[in-house]
Amino acid sequence: MKWVYIEDLKEHVGEEVEIRGWVYNKRSSGRVRFLLVRDGTGIVQATAWSRDKDNPLFKTFDTLTRESSVIVRGKVKEDPRAPGGYELELREIIPIQIAEDYPITPKEHGVGFLMAHRHLWLRSSRQHAIMRIRHEIIKAIRDFFDEEKKFTLVDAPILTPAACEGTTTLFETDYFGEKAYLSQSGQLYMEAAAMALGKVYCFGPTFRAEKSKTRRHLMEFWMVEPEVAYFRLEDDIQLAEELVEFIVGRVLEKRSKELETLERDIARLEKVKRPFPRVSYDEAIEILKKEGFDIKWGDEIGGDEETALALKFEKPLILHRFPAAQKAFYMEPDPERPELSLSFDMLAPEGYGEIIGGSERISDYELLLKRIRENNLPEEAFQWYLDLRKYGSVPHAGFGLGVERTVAWITGVKHVRETIPFPRLLYKIYP
RNA sequence: UCCCCGGUAGCUCAAUCGGCAGAGCGGGUGGCUGUUAACCACUAGGUUGGGGGUUCGAGUCCCUCCCGGGGAGCCA
Numbered sequence: 001m002k003w004v005y006i007e008d009l010k011e012h013v014g015e016e017v018e019i020r021g022w023v024y025n026k027r028s029s030g031r032v033r034f035l036l037v038r039d040g041t042g043i044v045q046a047t048a049w050s051r052d053k054d055n056p057l058f059k060t061f062d063t064l065t066r067e068s069s070v071i072v073r074g075k076v077k078e079d080p081r082a083p084g085g086y087e088l089e090l091r092e093i094i095p096i097q098i099a100e101d102y103p104i105t106p107k108e109h110g111v112g113f114l115m116a117h118r119h120l121w122l123r124s125s126r127q128h129a130i131m132r133i134r135h136e137i138i139k140a141i142r143d144f145f146d147e148e149k150k151f152t153l154v155d156a157p158i159l160t161p162a163a164c165e166g167t168t169t170l171f172e173t174d175y176f177g178e179k180a181y182l183s184q185s186g187q188l189y190m191e192a193a194a195m196a197l198g199k200v201y202c203f204g205p206t207f208r209a210e211k212s213k214t215r216r217h218l219m220e221f222w223m224v225e226p227e228v229a230y231f232r233l234e235d236d237i238q239l240a241e242e243l244v245e246f247i248v249g250r251v252l253e254k255r256s257k258e259l260e261t262l263e264r265d266i267a268r269l270e271k272v273k274r275p276f277p278r279v280s281y282d283e284a285i286e287i288l289k290k291e292g293f294d295i296k297w298g299d300e301i302g303g304d305e306e307t308a309l310a311l312k313f314e315k316p317l318i319l320h321r322f323p324a325a326q327k328a329f330y331m332e333p334d335p336e337r338p339e340l341s342l343s344f345d346m347l348a349p350e351g352y353g354e355i356i357g358g359s360e361r362i363s364d365y366e367l368l369l370k371r372i373r374e375n376n377l378p379e380e381a382f383q384w385y386l387d388l389r390k391y392g393s394v395p396h397a398g399f400g401l402g403v404e405r406t407v408a409w410i411t412g413v414k415h416v417r418e419t420i421p422f423p424r425l426l427y428k429i430y431p
Numbered sequence: 432u433c434c435c436c437g438g439u440a441g442c443u444c445a446a447u448c449g450g451c452a453g454a455g456c457g458g459g460u461g462g463c464u465g466u467u468a469a470c471c472a473c474u475a476g477g478u479u480g481g482g483g484g485u486u487c488g489a490g491u492c493c494c495u496c497c498c499g500g501g502g503a504g505c506c507a
Contacts, residue, residue: 025467030465107457210506213502214502302503302505353506402507
């Protein structure tokens, strides 16, 4: 008997096949029994008929419970009454393991309950759709840098000796008696790699011990960080725009079924075409003042302000040239206005928040040393980083794109906790 | 860390002014010849998050602790 996956059933109409999966649900009506089986690629309805109540097939059917593992065999039939359009005429049911009291039902559940059962929640069709789109986004990112742009993937270390932006937000661990930290960014290492290989990127998990409890925060999240030698701010922004356009285009092309499952408004995504609107920090402050926000030049643009700005546009919004005082020590100052940094953020539309942060980096040795001292950073730990400015220093720029926020935006999911298989949240590390 | 909301059956929730703790789903039993989160009937299921207080009487009011959700700051 041929083992086939449900997504391929339409190629086997009229054939006897075997499906290996789990019971999604079952229904019966007198002499008919309906078994809904899922196998990870889809759900198929398997039907059985009999006038005899003691039919062995029915007896086996009646022992099955939701999420019991099962192998079913039968003939594939096209039938418009079946969900998905194809069904299996049952010949044989082989129970593998009977599940008792599966906790997740087809009715509603609260977030707390679902999060505590995340290992089982992943079996639901909505979670399948999100995971497949996450997969597609990651594949698109890799294809963009590998195939389209010919970047080299350079893996950054996860255990690091020092902070790149202060130690308060780092997870500390012991490294044979020395303090070590889980990486919160691969950027500094990518700068070294860019000086070696020209255009590079890293892609991996990053860790932030910030005590943030919002729909946009995870303690552990995935980030892609390209870095390019000889790039200026403008080149950097254009690369970010191309990447985001590419990702959205790929998901629309390959995952329309999943977007439909999630009831995502496709029209909003179809508008994501370059060029994206740009607003400088100076302009943003003026706009926000007119909107009635209590804000002045030099203030941080907070979450509510960000959302107000982003909602004015249908495409992702580029905010650029933030005050240097608000930004990280390594950012290159604007030569015409040194109080500004050559930096940018990309805000997703529809209020999904910041998905990209990037900048041109300081290439001058003396200036970088000054900034490290001003920020009270341990100079010894940054010797290798300063070296990059001694041996053939060049202008360079890069950015980081947060995968989970991008997935949340594209799928239309409200909270990033659903965009990663096993989210690490504030005070929550189970399952 | 701070602010707001919540915790009642396995799950999602209700319970009027402080006055007999209930429904739907899920489970069990029976019925139904094409079901679509099937439907119909019956049935089992409770230390109302923990502790303390007020009261003739507390799910309901007060204090406290715990847990969960939402938001702020900061960030991707």
